[in-house]
Amino acid sequence: MHAEVDAVLGSHAPTYEDVPRLEYTTKVLTESMRIYPPAWVLVRQAVNDSVIGGYLVPKGADLVLSQYVTHHDPRLFPEPERFDPDRWTPEMRRALPKFAYFPFGGGARSCVGEPFAWMEGVLLLAAISSRWRMHHVKGRKVEMMPRITLRPKYGMKMRLTRR
Numbered sequence: 001m002h003a004e005v006d007a008v009l010g011s012h013a014p015t016y017e018d019v020p021r022l023e024y025t026t027k028v029l030t031e032s033m034r035i036y037p038p039a040w041v042l043v044r045q046a047v048n049d050s051v052i053g054g055y056l057v058p059k060g061a062d063l064v065l066s067q068y069v070t071h072h073d074p075r076l077f078p079e080p081e082r083f084d085p086d087r088w089t090p091e092m093r094r095a096l097p098k099f100a101y102f103p104f105g106g107g108a109r110s111c112v113g114e115p116f117a118w119m120e121g122v123l124l125l126a127a128i129s130s131r132w133r134m135h136h137v138k139g140r141k142v143e144m145m146p147r148i149t150l151r152p153k154y155g156m157k158m159r160l161t162r163r
Helices: 002-009 016-021 023-035 067-071 090-095 114-129
Strands: 042-045 050-052 055-057 062-065 132-136 144-146 150-152 158-162
Touching: 002 016, 002 023, 002 114, 016 023, 016 114, 023 114, 114 132
Parallel strands: none
Antiparallel strands: 042 062, 050 055, 132 158, 144 150
């Protein structure tokens, strides 16, 4: 990622025009949000009686869909606990079933801010990594605290070293 950021940005701050060329940086963000999606669960209500996977879902029933659980399914993402930005090839994306990856929800009720969040995330990651290397502080426990959003219970203490 640092090599890509250096090649794309040179010495200028990242801009919207840089986003399409920050392909690997986008993969890093994509993989990060696969492992730790911003929302870990969505609830939707059935508007009609439906049958899903052979089960009757009556009108008015609440359906709970978990991005976290789906994004950690080894049938969809081999070695799901391993951080691997290289898994996000065009072929892999085409092979994924619809809604196998949905950090911002999906369909008509997906997050209206998703395009902005992707742009902002890629630009922020590029801006930080253009000047710094980030390392998780060893011995600091990483544990999630699921609320409306998924957040680190103890924060994510990082050590920054200037590049």
